[in-house]
Amino acid sequence: MADLRCDFLGIKSPNPFWLASAPTTDRETNVVRAFKAGWGGVVWKTLGEDPHIVNVNGPRYGAIHVADRQLVGFNNIELISDRPLGVNLQEIKKVKREWPDRAMVVSLMVPVREESWKAIVPLVEETGADGIELNFGCPHGMSERGMGAAIGQDPEYIENIARWCKQSTRMPVIVKLTPNITDIRHPARAAQKGGADAVSLINTINSIMGIDLDTMSPDPSTDGKGSHGGYCGPAVKPVALNMVAEIARDPETASLPVSAIGGIGTWRDAAEFITLGAGTVQVCTAAMVYGFKIIEEMLDGLNTWMDGKGYSRIGDFRGAAIKNIVDWQYLNMNYVVKARIDQEKCIKCGRCHIVCEDASHQAISIEKNGHRYFDIKDEECVGCNLCASICPVEGCIEMVQMTEGNDPRTGKPIVAEYANWTTHPNNPNAVME
Amino acid sequence: MVNSSTATGISTGRLSADEYERNFGDLHPALNAHQANVEAARCYFCFDAPCVTACPTGIDIPMFIRQITTGNTTGSARTIYAQNIMGGMCARVCPTETLCEQACVRNGGEDKPVKIGFLQRYATDAYMDTGRHPFQRAGATGKKIAVAGGGPAGLSCAHRLASLGHSVTVFEAREKSGGLNEYGIAAYKATDNFAQKEIDFILSIGGIEVKNGMALGGGRDLDTLREEFDAVFLGLGQGGTNDLRLDGKDLDGVINAIDYIAELRQAPDLSGLPVGRRIVVIGGGMTAIDIAVQTKLLGAEDVTIVYRRGQAQMKASRYEQELAQTRGVNIIHWARPAELISDGNGVRAIRFEYTSPDGDGNLVETGESFELAADMVFKAIGQVFLAEALAGSEAPELVDGRIAVDADRKTSLPDVWAGGDCIDGGDDLTVAAVEDGKAAAMSIDRYLNSAAA
Numbered sequence: 001m002a003d004l005r006c007d008f009l010g011i012k013s014p015n016p017f018w019l020a021s022a023p024t025t026d027r028e029t030n031v032v033r034a035f036k037a038g039w040g041g042v043v044w045k046t047l048g049e050d051p052h053i054v055n056v057n058g059p060r061y062g063a064i065h066v067a068d069r070q071l072v073g074f075n076n077i078e079l080i081s082d083r084p085l086g087v088n089l090q091e092i093k094k095v096k097r098e099w100p101d102r103a104m105v106v107s108l109m110v111p112v113r114e115e116s117w118k119a120i121v122p123l124v125e126e127t128g129a130d131g132i133e134l135n136f137g138c139p140h141g142m143s144e145r146g147m148g149a150a151i152g153q154d155p156e157y158i159e160n161i162a163r164w165c166k167q168s169t170r171m172p173v174i175v176k177l178t179p180n181i182t183d184i185r186h187p188a189r190a191a192q193k194g195g196a197d198a199v200s201l202i203n204t205i206n207s208i209m210g211i212d213l214d215t216m217s218p219d220p221s222t223d224g225k226g227s228h229g230g231y232c233g234p235a236v237k238p239v240a241l242n243m244v245a246e247i248a249r250d251p252e253t254a255s256l257p258v259s260a261i262g263g264i265g266t267w268r269d270a271a272e273f274i275t276l277g278a279g280t281v282q283v284c285t286a287a288m289v290y291g292f293k294i295i296e297e298m299l300d301g302l303n304t305w306m307d308g309k310g311y312s313r314i315g316d317f318r319g320a321a322i323k324n325i326v327d328w329q330y331l332n333m334n335y336v337v338k339a340r341i342d343q344e345k346c347i348k349c350g351r352c353h354i355v356c357e358d359a360s361h362q363a364i365s366i367e368k369n370g371h372r373y374f375d376i377k378d379e380e381c382v383g384c385n386l387c388a389s390i391c392p393v394e395g396c397i398e399m400v401q402m403t404e405g406n407d408p409r410t411g412k413p414i415v416a417e418y419a420n421w422t423t424h425p426n427n428p429n430a431v432m433e
Numbered sequence: 434m435v436n437s438s439t440a441t442g443i444s445t446g447r448l449s450a451d452e453y454e455r456n457f458g459d460l461h462p463a464l465n466a467h468q469a470n471v472e473a474a475r476c477y478f479c480f481d482a483p484c485v486t487a488c489p490t491g492i493d494i495p496m497f498i499r500q501i502t503t504g505n506t507t508g509s510a511r512t513i514y515a516q517n518i519m520g521g522m523c524a525r526v527c528p529t530e531t532l533c534e535q536a537c538v539r540n541g542g543e544d545k546p547v548k549i550g551f552l553q554r555y556a557t558d559a560y561m562d563t564g565r566h567p568f569q570r571a572g573a574t575g576k577k578i579a580v581a582g583g584g585p586a587g588l589s590c591a592h593r594l595a596s597l598g599h600s601v602t603v604f605e606a607r608e609k610s611g612g613l614n615e616y617g618i619a620a621y622k623a624t625d626n627f628a629q630k631e632i633d634f635i636l637s638i639g640g641i642e643v644k645n646g647m648a649l650g651g652g653r654d655l656d657t658l659r660e661e662f663d664a665v666f667l668g669l670g671q672g673g674t675n676d677l678r679l680d681g682k683d684l685d686g687v688i689n690a691i692d693y694i695a696e697l698r699q700a701p702d703l704s705g706l707p708v709g710r711r712i713v714v715i716g717g718g719m720t721a722i723d724i725a726v727q728t729k730l731l732g733a734e735d736v737t738i739v740y741r742r743g744q745a746q747m748k749a750s751r752y753e754q755e756l757a758q759t760r761g762v763n764i765i766h767w768a769r770p771a772e773l774i775s776d777g778n779g780v781r782a783i784r785f786e787y788t789s790p791d792g793d794g795n796l797v798e799t800g801e802s803f804e805l806a807a808d809m810v811f812k813a814i815g816q817v818f819l820a821e822a823l824a825g826s827e828a829p830e831l832v833d834g835r836i837a838v839d840a841d842r843k844t845s846l847p848d849v850w851a852g853g854d855c856i857d858g859g860d861d862l863t864v865a866a867v868e869d870g871k872a873a874a875m876s877i878d879r880y881l882n883s884a885a886a
Contacts, residue, residue: 366480
């Protein structure tokens, strides 16, 4: 069995799976249940100043479903902890004492005043918590009050607050970033400049989940009105992967530790973020959809995969995919693939044909000897992957590389050498070698 | 006092009221919204979908299922009705396992087709509940068409013609319209008087007058109709049955299955319907299955279907055969009736000879035989078209005893079309009859719009 233990900024946890700051980590009951289930750590639901905030007394969540009501996207308009600060601190202290091997990070959000931050951080430190996460991410409710994502959208604020916190505690400081910006590298650099030990990302994305066509009210609806909320769940994972990769690829922040968040629901999702350099992963939506028990699959799946690959510890594959993420201009223009349909697996739904007809290059034929039979016309196939993407049978259509002869589409010979856009003759700015 | 299944001879009231209700309730309860959504989500929305090709009426199945997934059941029903105005009945009675669902590509992936029939019923039931009609008639054309026979073919034809603006008169011999939908379909497939409700729905488009109790002949023969109307559609069905060709075929207790089923369908109280303790059914088609299952459900103790050939040759689908078997019906293959045995009052038993195919596929008797005790022997060996209905008029050409038609369901007479079970090549399926009627109506419309009319 692989060793899944993690040491992130000196915060130790038996595995990299933490529960993100959310309703799942709102109180002692939930957190203890999570630890019993096997979660490696938690980021306690965001604490604010007293008097504590209040939530709406109605729907806080909205969902996007696909077939069979599988939830792929989720949003919320819940705010930070709606319980008194003292109650939370007391519970944090108790739980940490009872579960010393689990990571206990506390999420914080107070107004942009040095004294506010410098007042609350020592209170957290007193609980014995392992670290703090500065919530600069929540896009709803608190951001309109000048907190949450409002901070995460301003690098100067990020840097200052990170610095105030570092000055007030021995605990590691993690800055949680909002994705509601154009370039994630700027807030990440600011956090680093302010002395933050790590960043965590992504927080949720601004969203309205839908409109009720009878009442004309957005979803979720409070008495007929709705407010934008934070989008999360499987659908946001690609956004998160990209932002985590951007930070890893940026020379300025390449060494900045990252706790990855965003649509992680399985061991595979987690492993993917770790290959982009994540030190730990944080999960929320999946646990809200299925309960804490999913941790068993995540642990077992990651372990089994690592054993199969010969990785004995997380560090063995952390960051392994970063080098393969490049700008478009460095993609190999001499790499030629053609779609291949496995006729044994093909169920003859014909979707590959019609999407290639309607949306690509008319490269899939529909019959052979008078029978329904779908096959690739290599002379038309550009290898775009649309057919494989929409095929309902996994593994039925694969993209196979051509390594010799001529590409039947272009008539040009297959060249083994790498060549990219920077030297391509069609590029007006091509660099002549 | 309830007579039990084991009461000897032929008896009424073998079951309790609850048992009758349970036995003759809906064979497949309708899907609820959740079930329909789960099932509809399984459809892949195939290109040139094989299920559509397999549907005799060519319903755009992927489209109507997609409409269910988007909560557009009204549009879904409209998609169905556009091709098949009897989409509700077909959802109940179509052998989907040999039509659309057999063609479903999900069979290739997981051996489990999308439940197209159930989804069709979901959409059409929802629409029927609205009490509306999905189509509006085109402007009146002033053309008049006679439809002889108010079964699925005739009603389908009448509806399409009416929607195109023509005036239609349907002449139906029986008291109620609907043909086999009303008199022939197994009771548990069309519960709650569905056949009549569907007819009301079809007729609500307007422009169709139905005259019941009016058979072809007796003063209103085909020649008269051709004089009085601009075109005629014949949907006469098959009024006769094949002969058993055995001594004793007229014994009491030797019954045409279709007659008994018609009686059952019209019975106001099933407990008043006499049924034997031991039943033997001769035949291998849907009628054989329907009579066997229904007599079993009426409380018969032993019901046996005997078919002269093997399982694979039975016209009833495997699904239907299994339905009968799970209801407790025994099916014996490779045997044909040889002798009806009387006890002086009626049939007491029937002797069968075992058969086997010779090298040419013909049946030969093996020389072995067996006897089954029977209070009732049902003949389910096929129906025939009664050409007498056309007597006295210039008649269309027949082929193999049925009316010959071309691809447009046009007969050899220039102004006469035909469809349903009475035509050569007819498929003995409600859905095929609906398509015949629709195709004929389109052809009639073209004819009426051309100079010829």
